[in-house]
Amino acid sequence: MKLTALIVPTMVFASALAGPTPKHKRDLADYTEILDGAIAQIDIAAADLDGYIAGTVPGTTVQASAEVLVGIINDAATAVAGFDPLTVIDTLQLISRITNLVNDVDALADTIIDAEDEFIADGLNDEVLATLYDFRDAGEALRDALTPKVPSGLQGVANSLADQVVADLERVIAAYTD
Numbered sequence: 001m002k003l004t005a006l007i008v009p010t011m012v013f014a015s016a017l018a019g020p021t022p023k024h025k026r027d028l029a030d031y032t033e034i035l036d037g038a039i040a041q042i043d044i045a046a047a048d049l050d051g052y053i054a055g056t057v058p059g060t061t062v063q064a065s066a067e068v069l070v071g072i073i074n075d076a077a078t079a080v081a082g083f084d085p086l087t088v089i090d091t092l093q094l095i096s097r098i099t100n101l102v103n104d105v106d107a108l109a110d111t112i113i114d115a116e117d118e119f120i121a122d123g124l125n126d127e128v129l130a131t132l133y134d135f136r137d138a139g140e141a142l143r144d145a146l147t148p149k150v151p152s153g154l155q156g157v158a159n160s161l162a163d164q165v166v167a168d169l170e171r172v173i174a175a176y177t178d
Contacts, residue, residue: 028090030083031149034076035097038142041069042104049111052118059124066131073138080145091154095161102164105139109168113175129176136169 045065051057086094112128119128143162150158 027084028086028093031080031086031090031094032097034079035094035101038069038072038076039097039101039104041065041072042101042108045069046104046108046111049108049115053111053115059119059122063124063127063131066128066135070131070134070138073135073142077138077141077145080142080149083149085149086151088151088154091150091158095157098158098161102161105165105168109172112172116176125176129173132169132173132176136166136173139165139169 045062045068048057048062048065052059052062112132116125119125139162143159143166147155147158147162
């Protein structure tokens with residue numbers, strides 16, 4: 001009985017010192033899932049935009065897929081903020097996906113600029129411009145959440161890639177505000 005009286009308080013005390021149970025480590029697969037979701041929605045928005053230019057998809061569909069994209073990127077920024085930092089190896093493995101994302105945004109930006117006359121003709125220029133601002137802000141939020149998760153030696157590369165996305169969106173915004 002005396003032994004039990006001594007062991008139980010000792011276990012409780014040791015448990016208290018150990019602190020809370022650590023949260024689930026968010027690993028490379030979680031980052032990959034976030035980026036793949038954004039890339040998939042960019043592809044959907046690009047297809048809708050191509051259909052709009054071809055006259056087979058209404059502008060409201062393009063606007064809706066763009067708003068979904070903004071939501072996905074905002075959700076990604078929120079999620080990434082809670083993830084554990086990346087290792088150097090994880091970061092290097094993500095570079096190709098991030099490069100794909102950058103290239104997809106660049107192509108989408110060109111297509112949005114090409115569609116400006118159609119958006120103006122349909123009276124959607126203001127809605128498109130508002131969504132572009134939201135898209136840029138979401139891109140900046142994702143950049144700001146993701147860059148600190150990258151090891152310090154690779155943060156310059158991460159920032160450079162993310163800044164390309166923001167620059168593309170600024171380029172489109174400039175085209176729509178001229």
